[in-house]
Amino acid sequence: MRVFKTFVLGGLMAVITACTAGNKNAPVAVTDLNNEDLYEVHHDGRIHVFDDRATYQQFLEVGETSYRQTFIGAGPKGETLVFGVAGADKEKTVDQVAGYNLYHGNLPAAERFYGEMRMEGRIYVFDRIEDMTAVRTTGEAPLRYTEIGAGPKGETLVYVLRSDNKTLKPVELMAAFKLHNS
Numbered sequence: 001m002r003v004f005k006t007f008v009l010g011g012l013m014a015v016i017t018a019c020t021a022g023n024k025n026a027p028v029a030v031t032d033l034n035n036e037d038l039y040e041v042h043h044d045g046r047i048h049v050f051d052d053r054a055t056y057q058q059f060l061e062v063g064e065t066s067y068r069q070t071f072i073g074a075g076p077k078g079e080t081l082v083f084g085v086a087g088a089d090k091e092k093t094v095d096q097v098a099g100y101n102l103y104h105g106n107l108p109a110a111e112r113f114y115g116e117m118r119m120e121g122r123i124y125v126f127d128r129i130e131d132m133t134a135v136r137t138t139g140e141a142p143l144r145y146t147e148i149g150a151g152p153k154g155e156t157l158v159y160v161l162r163s164d165n166k167t168l169k170p171v172e173l174m175a176a177f178k179l180h181n182s
Contacts, residue, residue, distance in 0.1 A: 034098035036110040037180075038132065042119040047075045047136075051099030052086040053180070056116075059084055069094050076137050102129060114176050122156045125177045131160045145170050152181055 039056040041048040048065075050056035059065050065084035074081045083100050085092070094100050101107035115126035117135060124141060126132045135141050143161040150157045157177065159170040 033107065033110070035102060035107050036112065037114045037116075038099060038102050038109075038129065039115070040117040040119075040132075040136070042079070042117070046080045046082050048082045048084055049099045049103050050084045051097065051102060052084070052089075055084045055086050069097065069100070105133070114180060116177075116180065118155070122158050123151050123177075124158045124160055125173055126160050127173055127176070128162070131162065135160060 034051050037051070037053065039050040039053070041056075041059065048059060050059065050065075055065055065082075067085040067087060067090040069083045069085060071081040071083075073079075081103075083094070083097060083103075085097060085099075089097055095106075098107060102109060109129035113127060113129055115124075115129060115132040117124040117126070117132060119139075124132075124135055126135075131141070141158055141160045143163065143166045145159040145161060147157040147159075149155075159173045159177075161168075161170060
């Protein structure tokens with residue numbers, strides 16, 4: 001009887017899949033990739049990474065997060081990587097956490113990406129994850145627009161640019177920073 005039930009359920013799933021595959025008007029399940037933003041704080045030999053704005057804000061206020069996944073020595077220069085995890089994600093394995101996958105390049109960033117990295121008294125602001133990865137690795141942004149002392153606590157703001165926008169004031173990126181930090 002158990003084999004029969006399994007066979008029937010399996011057949012039913014196959015029929016449902018076949019019916020929806022041929023129907024272009026069938027609703028498609030869209031999962032939230034959580035790939036629109038990424039936040040990092042480099043401090044005391046650790047890189048704290050967040051894919052959730054509220055968890056990132058909590059860390060900035062308290063210096064800790066309730067839930068995290070830690071990897072000793074796994075950073076680009078041997079730093080400890082600490083992935084701050086939102087309460088809703090605490091039961092997920094690390095490969096299911098968006099921040100981990102964005103950081104490691106396993107998840108593509110959204111087209112309208114926003115990134116923020118706090119390092120050495122500066123706040124770097126990004127609109128491409130590739131630029132964020134480069135700055136993380138090298139520690140420097142060769143093309144940038146800088147506002148000294150303009151951060152929330154007097155930090156220097158560094159808007160990371162590219163060769164295609166290096167002659168323009170990064171008005172959209174500046175607006176995105178203000179939106180994320182208001």
